[in-house]
Amino acid sequence: MTGADVVGWFDKALRLRHFQLDNHQSNQAVKCKIGVEIRQAELSANNTSKTANVVLGVRNMQNGTYKILRGSSVSINWINGRGETNSALSRALDDSLAKLGSVCPEITGS
Numbered sequence: 294m295t296g297a298d299v300v301g302w303f304d305k306a307l308r309l310r311h312f313q314l315d316n317h318q319s320n321q322a323v324k325c326k327i328g329v330e331i332r333q334a335e336l337s338a339n340n341t342s343k344t345a346n347v348v349l350g351v352r353n354m355q356n357g358t359y360k361i362l363r364g365s366s367v368s369i370n371w372i373n374g375r376g377e378t379n380s381a382l383s384r385a386l387d388d389s390l391a392k393l394g395s396v397c398p399e400i401t402g403s
Contacts, residue, residue, distance in 0.1 A: 302379070303331055306386055325397035326354040332361065334385075336378055343370045345381035347389050351396045360396050364389025 307329075333348035345366045352359045366384035371377060 299331060299334055302382070303334075303386075306383060310387075310390065324399040327393070327397055328352040328354055334382060336381060338370050341370055343368060343377075343381055345378075345385040347382065347385040349389050351393065353396050358396055360392075362389040362392045362395070364392070 328351070330350040331347070332350050333346060336343060336345045338344075347364045349362045349364075350359065351362055364385040365388060366381050368381055368384075
């Protein structure tokens with residue numbers, strides 16, 4: 294996966310999870326505005342299992358709070374196909390996004 298692939302995957306993943314990605318809204322129009330950066334997205338595999346890790350840096354744009362959110366997923370390495378890889382990374386992303394409430398209490402991560 295190239296850098297452009299990661300950005301596209303991340304953008305699509307946030308939209309699928311109903312996060313609004315409009316940088317032009319005023320702070321008053323949203324419950325909580327955050328800045329998100331992908332610090333790490335990796336997949337490591339051996340003969341029997343694979344581990345996906347996603348690390349996000351998240352800043353609450355209204356009060357300046359910044360946190361590192363880590364998500365991971367461990368699963369059986371069946372055939373090491375692209376769909377299996379994307380699914381593992383998506384589960385790791387879900388794990389990190391579930392922790393957004395620690396940055397913005399208004400966000401439940403759903």
